[in-house]
Amino acid sequence: MNEQIDQLADFLDRHRNVLVLTGAGLSTASGIPGYRDEEGVRRGRAPVQGPEFRRNDAVRRRYWARSMVGWQTLAQASPNAGHRALALLEKAGRVGNVITQNVDGLHLRAGSSRLIELHGNIHMVRCLACERRQHRAALQERLLSDNPAFGDVLAQPLPDGDAHVEPESLEGFIVPTCDDCGGVLQPDVVFFGDNVPPERTRQALQWMDDADALLVVGSSLMVFSGYRFCKLAAAAGKPIAAVNAGKTRADDLIGLKLALPAQEVLPAVAGLLAVT
Structure with a gap:
């Protein structure tokens, strides 16, 4: 575990504009049930x-x-240690922008500011x-x-x-x-069966284009609106890392994967990078 956390810290240290894509697995530690099991079902x-x-x-x-x-x-529900660590990493310039597939509003409450709530906000x-x-x-x-x-x-x-x-x-x-x-x-x-608003999609795709790496946190990527970012990163030769307890749709595209709880990994990585 420690070696993988070291590798993720090095990943963030080497890439100065990392786009972070988060999913439901980040919020399960806040008491919000996830959509899928570890097989992505x-x-x-x-x-x-x-x-x-x-x-x-x-x-x-x-x-x-x-x-x-x-x-x-x-x-x-309140932001957990994973949400708070991402907000700190953003403020310290260790990650760039954050795109979340979650609608729970916990990134905003944790202090993330360069944020797109891809599927809206249920509040x-x-x-x-x-x-x-x-x-x-x-x-x-x-x-x-x-x-x-x-x-x-x-x-x-x-x-x-x-x-x-x-x-x-x-x-x-x-x-x-x-x-x-x-x-x-x-x-x-954005309900299932509906499309993400075009302007929101354009901004998210621009962030992916501007980024030099992608970090996926707590997402199986089974929904195309998230998976597409891995496809785009891979097509552009941009490295991809992931923190997700189970299988993802993009496992064949991910170079570094930590099958560990985000609420443990992200604070540890922030500590290694002296982000407090």
Whole structure:
């Protein structure tokens, strides 16, 4: 383990503009469940698809009921040592920019500033009709007020504030709508089946083009929006390192891989580089 950490510290020391790509595995130490097992296989049922959410009342009911029950897991989560170490490495100039596939907002809370939240931030909600935005925490109060029978439901937490609530228990659940125009509310995230906004994609690809190396942290890279950065780095001859406990889609492209917990590796690397 110590030798691998030394190698990662040397990787960051040799490359002055390292782009960091993070995924759900970084946030599991903060109590947020990950999407996949160590083989990269998705756990549980398929996630909500964006097109279905927008056209189907029943899908929205299921989403908001599950979100109301599971929200507390996200609301109580705090940045872990891995998030904090990355923020320190960024401030010290040991890494360049950070792109996260996570929607939990923990990088921002840890102090990362050169950051793209590729899939958005679940702590905000927007109206699809008038584009009014509001904080998810405020909407939670309304959900609980409108649906008191669900307030004490116990359910297994799932990734990104979801929870396992049986479909037959959703009858009578009141779905929130926009206070201003009555429009459909959606968390300000990129659902599965939807595309990352073009400007966000352009900025992320520019950061990859500018970088001289790529560090992947806590991502299986099974989703193409993350995997593409490894493909681009490899095509440009840029070295790739990864800290991920399990298999990734890009294992054949990664030159240095640490199958170790990010919350242990990143603070150790920051210490070796005298970043405090």
